[in-house]
């Protein structure tokens with residue numbers, strides 16, 4: 542059974558949430574967004590983490606950056622080393638410096654990316670290794686930058702279905718998301734190129750294999766602390782598959798945020814390691 546530990550997350554209230562552009566197949570600018578509902582769902586998610594004993598910090602949302610709620614894309618933090626995001630689409634470009642400043646202000650060691658990468662959307666820690674997506678958003682060359690920075694083994698995985706444009710929409714790290722212990726994952730094989738499917742089945746022969754139905758509600762955009770897995774209430778088989786492995790499943794409705802193509806994981810940036818400055822809440 543997996544090891545559970547307290548986590549440190551960074552989240553961004555969806556105060557300025559809207560769908561005013563379309564950069565993934567989930568976004569439809571003609572359907573209005575219910576902001577109070579998005580905020581309510583987001584607060585519930587934040588409070589679930591806090592009730593589990595995790596630390597949640599909040600970064601101030603900025604007007605004009607509606608996708609800033611998807612904190613997972615803001616940066617990637619491994620061993621206290623912050624690798625900045627560099628967004629593919631100009632609509633989100635201004636988010637990266639805002640997130641980087643949050644970390645710099647707290648004394649984290651920060652690195653500004655040269656290569657396009659969308660933070661933890663495509664860079665997931667799974668035990669000792671980094672699993673890194675490419676194909677839609679993050680450039681493959683960014684994987685080399687990340688590898689050089691963290692000095693960890695990094696495995697490049699090619700995404701093949703535009704609905705699963707970030708790695709965290711196609712793959713969940715169930716155990717080892719904090720960089721320790723044995724990695725356990727769940728994923729949708731079909732979301733990866735044939736070569737990457739082979740890599741995944743070699744590295745993770747015991748992985749939970751999700752089906753289309755569960756992936757299509759962004760069921761794999763889930764957050765695990767090694768014991769509890771927070772996921773969409775719309776999953777059909779996944780919760781049972783996880784329970785069989787001994788995980789405690791907690792369903793949290795993030796349907797309003799799904800209008801922009803994100804779920805619980807997208808709203809949650811893992812802060813691993815600590816910054817040097819006083820006032821930092823990292824434990």
Ligand code: ARG
Pocket residue numbers: 564565568608611613614633661662707709710801802803804806807808
């Ligand atoms: N609208 C956002 C985009 O397309 C959604 C980001 C979802 N984030 C994630 N970590 N998958 O960029």
